[in-house]
Amino acid sequence: MKNFLKKHWSKILIGTVILALFVAIPFIFKPSEEVGAINSYKMTLDYNDENKTISCQEEVLYYNNSSNAFSSIFFHLYPNAFREGATVKVVSSNNFKQAFPNGESYGHIEITSVTERKGDQLEFKIGGEDENILEIVLPEPLYPDESVTVVISFSSILPNANHRYGYGENTINIGNFYPIACVYEDGKGFFTKPYHSNGDPFYSEVANYEVELTVPSKFVVASSGTRQTSSQDDSNVTYNFSGEKIRDFCLVLSEKFEVASCTLGSVTVNYYGYSGDENLQEKADFAGKCVETYNKLFGAYPYSCLNVVKANFVHGGMEYPNLVLISDSVSNEDYNYVIAHEIAHQWWYGVVGTNQYEHAWIDEGLAEYSTYLFFQENPEYGLRYNNMISNALSNYKFFVQVYERVNGQVDTSMDRPLDQFATEPEYVQLTYTKGVLLFDNLRETLGEKKFMKALCDLYKEYAYKNINSAELIATFSSSTGRNLENLIKSWINGTVVIA
Numbered sequence: 001m002k003n004f005l006k007k008h009w010s011k012i013l014i015g016t017v018i019l020a021l022f023v024a025i026p027f028i029f030k031p032s033e034e035v036g037a038i039n040s041y042k043m044t045l046d047y048n049d050e051n052k053t054i055s056c057q058e059e060v061l062y063y064n065n066s067s068n069a070f071s072s073i074f075f076h077l078y079p080n081a082f083r084e085g086a087t088v089k090v091v092s093s094n095n096f097k098q099a100f101p102n103g104e105s106y107g108h109i110e111i112t113s114v115t116e117r118k119g120d121q122l123e124f125k126i127g128g129e130d131e132n133i134l135e136i137v138l139p140e141p142l143y144p145d146e147s148v149t150v151v152i153s154f155s156s157i158l159p160n161a162n163h164r165y166g167y168g169e170n171t172i173n174i175g176n177f178y179p180i181a182c183v184y185e186d187g188k189g190f191f192t193k194p195y196h197s198n199g200d201p202f203y204s205e206v207a208n209y210e211v212e213l214t215v216p217s218k219f220v221v222a223s224s225g226t227r228q229t230s231s232q233d234d235s236n237v238t239y240n241f242s243g244e245k246i247r248d249f250c251l252v253l254s255e256k257f258e259v260a261s262c263t264l265g266s267v268t269v270n271y272y273g274y275s276g277d278e279n280l281q282e283k284a285d286f287a288g289k290c291v292e293t294y295n296k297l298f299g300a301y302p303y304s305c306l307n308v309v310k311a312n313f314v315h316g317g318m319e320y321p322n323l324v325l326i327s328d329s330v331s332n333e334d335y336n337y338v339i340a341h342e343i344a345h346q347w348w349y350g351v352v353g354t355n356q357y358e359h360a361w362i363d364e365g366l367a368e369y370s371t372y373l374f375f376q377e378n379p380e381y382g383l384r385y386n387n388m389i390s391n392a393l394s395n396y397k398f399f400v401q402v403y404e405r406v407n408g409q410v411d412t413s414m415d416r417p418l419d420q421f422a423t424e425p426e427y428v429q430l431t432y433t434k435g436v437l438l439f440d441n442l443r444e445t446l447g448e449k450k451f452m453k454a455l456c457d458l459y460k461e462y463a464y465k466n467i468n469s470a471e472l473i474a475t476f477s478s479s480t481g482r483n484l485e486n487l488i489k490s491w492i493n494g495t496v497v498i499a
């Protein structure tokens, strides 16, 4: 996600520092096709525009990749965070008006049945801390390396909200809308934390998707995956999408979309703007430039399509696999910046995943730092790396000073769960800004070549997996031949002194 607080890069002065060019990487790594047994989701969904409702049948082929037997399996029900009476908040009070311009509005998801593939009903419970979890009780234990197929039927209603899940004036954002499997970690169990207004409260594993969507034919549809076919009757159109090895699936509908595209080898980059926008092709080309740059810096984007989608959205932008949202409220001068940040998440979140609830600094720190690298590599856009770093440093120091003055103390640890950041600015400064400063410090310490190799190794080693802080430290250390544990830990634990 891109969250704008006091950061206005337009104010960054144009510097005169001549920066060293990156050492060219002769071979562009592409993540392997082999990922082992992963879950599959087959969804058939209908969107009713009059009622703003979705009805869906979702068939999940679920693998137990752990070393324990499961008597139940668990799924997140994120739309319930939007229901009346939810205890978690989907936005901070500062962003309430931007998210709900017409006043508070509610949505939810209702599970109507859960069956086995052959049709027998399965027992299920709605639970978790905030009605955010679907537990499916299995008729017999699911042992390691076994799979089970469950069919979940649900109906849901979208709130009137400029959010990941909601309809606004220009677009209908259908993100985090279906029951998605909770990640199981040996020793920790299923991850079942509810939504949070800070950050992107999500954690999932890559899976294969087949999605059939029926919508009124007035809509243009942007999606994760790639579009396979479409067929039309009098008033509706049905699309079939498929996605392989992606960790979520998002759809955005609009009557206003107009699309411009560019091609980079086997990858098609589409920009969905609004009809009448004069810069459609320019934005598609800019997005293509981002993909080209990150391909060169970290390794190849392994999917055939990327959709950059203008949408009504409360924050600056939001990442989903193969699809990013760019808020239509972002100013012209910040628009490219947000595109570059969200596209960087295709590498850091999409391919290399994280528990974004527990370790937000990893994907946000890396995406934000990659954005700096993008502008360093492409000086024609007028942002200078060294200026961006000094700006980040002053923002961070200002934050520390203010918090110390107001609260008497400031917790500068980075590796905290989202609900452990007292405010949104604290979350943003410690995950995005301090994340950038940490990676800049590693680059200074290791030198350009070793640092960039470590990022490539991270991409190679953790493609289609999830990485935590200890694994990131281990990869950086083994890639560079230096023990970086104390250095990186001093940053994330908050003991480093930043002068």
Ligand SMILES: [Zn+2]
Residues within 6 Å of the ligand: 001, 002, 341, 342, 345, 363, 364, 367
């Ligand atoms: Zn982000």
